[in-house]
Amino acid sequence: MTDVEHMKWWGWGVEGVGFHHEDKPGFAPFVLQAVGLDLATAQKAEQPSFEELDLADPVAPAELVAALAAIVGEDFVRTDAMERVVHTYGKSLRDLVRIRTGDIARAVDVVVYPADEDDVQRIVDAVVAADAVLIPFGGGSNIAGSLEPQAGEQRPVVSVDMGRMSAVIDIDADSGLARIQAGALGPHLEAQLAAQGWTIGHFPDSFTHSTIGGWAATRSSGMQSDKYGDIAQIVRGLRVVRPSHPDRDGVLVIPAIPSASTGPSVREMIVGSEGRLGVITEVTAQVHRVAEVREIQAYFFPNWAAGLKAMQAISVSDATPIITRVSDARETGFSLATSKERHGMDAILAEKVLPGIMRSKGWTLEDICLSFIGFEGSAEHVKRQKKLVGAIVKQHGGMGVGTGPGVLYDQKKFDTPYLRDFLLDRGAAGDVSETAAPWSKLAGVYDAVIAAAEGAYAEIGTKGWIMCHLSHSYHSGACLYFTFAFVFGDDPLGEYDVVKSAIQQAFVDNGATISHHHGVGVEHSPWIEQDISPEGVAVVRGLFGAVDPGDHFNPGKVVPSVSERV
Numbered sequence: 001m002t003d004v005e006h007m008k009w010w011g012w013g014v015e016g017v018g019f020h021h022e023d024k025p026g027f028a029p030f031v032l033q034a035v036g037l038d039l040a041t042a043q044k045a046e047q048p049s050f051e052e053l054d055l056a057d058p059v060a061p062a063e064l065v066a067a068l069a070a071i072v073g074e075d076f077v078r079t080d081a082m083e084r085v086v087h088t089y090g091k092s093l094r095d096l097v098r099i100r101t102g103d104i105a106r107a108v109d110v111v112v113y114p115a116d117e118d119d120v121q122r123i124v125d126a127v128v129a130a131d132a133v134l135i136p137f138g139g140g141s142n143i144a145g146s147l148e149p150q151a152g153e154q155r156p157v158v159s160v161d162m163g164r165m166s167a168v169i170d171i172d173a174d175s176g177l178a179r180i181q182a183g184a185l186g187p188h189l190e191a192q193l194a195a196q197g198w199t200i201g202h203f204p205d206s207f208t209h210s211t212i213g214g215w216a217a218t219r220s221s222g223m224q225s226d227k228y229g230d231i232a233q234i235v236r237g238l239r240v241v242r243p244s245h246p247d248r249d250g251v252l253v254i255p256a257i258p259s260a261s262t263g264p265s266v267r268e269m270i271v272g273s274e275g276r277l278g279v280i281t282e283v284t285a286q287v288h289r290v291a292e293v294r295e296i297q298a299y300f301f302p303n304w305a306a307g308l309k310a311m312q313a314i315s316v317s318d319a320t321p322i323i324t325r326v327s328d329a330r331e332t333g334f335s336l337a338t339s340k341e342r343h344g345m346d347a348i349l350a351e352k353v354l355p356g357i358m359r360s361k362g363w364t365l366e367d368i369c370l371s372f373i374g375f376e377g378s379a380e381h382v383k384r385q386k387k388l389v390g391a392i393v394k395q396h397g398g399m400g401v402g403t404g405p406g407v408l409y410d411q412k413k414f415d416t417p418y419l420r421d422f423l424l425d426r427g428a429a430g431d432v433s434e435t436a437a438p439w440s441k442l443a444g445v446y447d448a449v450i451a452a453a454e455g456a457y458a459e460i461g462t463k464g465w466i467m468c469h470l471s472h473s474y475h476s477g478a479c480l481y482f483t484f485a486f487v488f489g490d491d492p493l494g495e496y497d498v499v500k501s502a503i504q505q506a507f508v509d510n511g512a513t514i515s516h517h518h519g520v521g522v523e524h525s526p527w528i529e530q531d532i533s534p535e536g537v538a539v540v541r542g543l544f545g546a547v548d549p550g551d552h553f554n555p556g557k558v559v560p561s562v563s564e565r566v
């Protein structure tokens with residue numbers, strides 16, 4: 001036993017926890033209307049059987065396994081089937097479908113658990129000496145195919161699980177800088193920081209099952225990025241282990257300097273490198289004092305255009321919210337459908353009074369858009385922020401409805417990821433694609449993506465659903481986050497590819513990026529040239545090739561491999 005926590009081998013999160021709709025009366029009718037799935041009659045699939053997985057024997061030369069065991073001890077080198085399966089995929093829809101159907105083209109061979117940076121250095125050197133492949137593993141939550149070995153990989157593949165390295169090492173309270181070991185999962189590092197009155201302020205939806213090393217390696221962004229920044233801003237310093245040289249160890253050290261003019265930023269090269277430049281062992285993160293007051297306020301807008309314009313106005317105003325988020329009318333419908341049953345005054349307010357007020361304003365209820373805006377700071381600061389935001393909302397025809405829905409949003413934000421498994425159990429795919437674009441292009445991107453998804457559903461002959469919210473606002477633009485779902489036919493992955501590809505292509509065709517915060521992996525790399533230009537890809541490929549000429553570090557991710565080795 002390693003005591004390192006992992007998610008279910010076949011799905012999201014921990015065993016025994018899942019999505020339930022029995023207490024949400026609007027959910028079943030919503031799903032029926034959205035994708036034609038009748039939850040009353042849908043057959044629920046059996047939980048996949050681990051014993052039925054057909055896993056090839058590991059390519060694990062005895063000398064390599066012995067060398068790794070000599071570094072970390074035998075208990076921390078694993079070649080058993082469960083460990084290999086858990087470390088082979090992330091949690092994208094493709095991963096979930098493949099794992100459920102036993103489709104594992106190439107599993108990792110050996111899993112090793114270093115205890116400290118010295119172990120990592122010796123593991124890296126042993127892997128390179130054995131001409132093997134090394135894939136760093138954080139929480140295994142990525143959804144871009146960032147972990148899977150290349151299908152044709154002949155060399156042994158070693159997954160380096162960072163889970164034993166999960167400490168907050170120290171906090172420089174003067175500077176608000178915390179040194180954190182790369183394998184710390186969100187709740188673990190936040191608890192250690194909170195014990196001393198600090199927070200990292202980085203809360204991706206996958207927070208419970210992802211690590212700070214993984215966040216850095218994928219250029220992650222959390223729901224409070226408007227105030228605390230994306231991980232690229234939060235990561236100030238880094239330690240990264242690379243192969244050692246005859247005259248020095250291989251630790252690349254980026255000190256935590258607020259800003260430097262020292263040539264191209266190596267820190268920026270590491271952030272988003274998805275394991276291709278080495279193993280991140282430590283991150284020095286900007287942390288903040290836990291705020292005195294935290295409030296998530298809910299607002300409604302008469303339509304999407306008004307909601308977008310209001311978010312843009314907030315982003316360039318004096319207001320500094322932690323979250324600005326607005327859902328389109330479809331996602332608003334979904335949110336209302338996943339609300340728990342209401343009783344008494346609560347029901348009367350939500351179902352009669354509120355719609356009555358909206359109608360009296362001339363709003364069409366099918367067009368309304370729900371928005372959450374979050375505030376943190378001193379009581380006085382929060383009060384002022386709410387006033388500033390309230391005025392902007394009003395100018396754009398919106399209205400505030402208080403903190404009630406915001407409290408619910410805060411409570412259930414980490415539960416929603418279980419929904420994908422619920423749908424898959426009943427023959428439906430649900431997944432996400434997200435992007436960012438300048439404000440001037442956002443409305444066009446939105447329209448193009450909705451049209452592209454509808455075209456894709458028509459192509460595969462199914463009734464599909466797509467909805468969107470705006471989150472992560474910047475001065476020049478914002479992120480659009482699309483969620484799509486459909487009941488699949490005989491070829492779930494083929495059909496999924498048609499929809500996902502149509503959406504990704506619509507991003508690049510309309511001036512948006514292929515990924516705002518989910519990284520590239522292998523799932524988004526087909527569009528990387530269209531995103532950063534062929535010359536941009538040549539630069540990235542040149543970097544990876546020059547510092548890893550043997551193609552040992554997570555080959556094939558971010559930019560497709562051109563190595564002859566696979």
Ligand SMILES: Cc1cc2nc3c(=O)[nH]c(=O)nc-3n(C[C@H](O)[C@H](O)[C@H](O)COP(=O)(O)OP(=O)(O)OC[C@H]3O[C@@H](n4cnc5c(N)ncnc54)[C@H](O)[C@@H]3O)c2cc1C
Nearest residue numbers: 138139140141142204205206211213214220221275280417
């Ligand atoms: C339901 C769901 C919701 C999500 N929500 C968000 C969200 O809100 N925001 C967001 O940004 N992402 C989100 N994600 C995506 C995912 O959680 C992020 O990509 C996350 O940063 C991955 O972290 P991890 O620790 O799980 O890394 P892993 O999945 O284990 O690894 C991801 C990549 O990073 C590399 N890596 C990991 N650790 C290291 C290390 N120590 N050194 C070098 N390379 C390393 C791996 O080799 C791999 O290439 C979501 C995913 C799911 C399934």
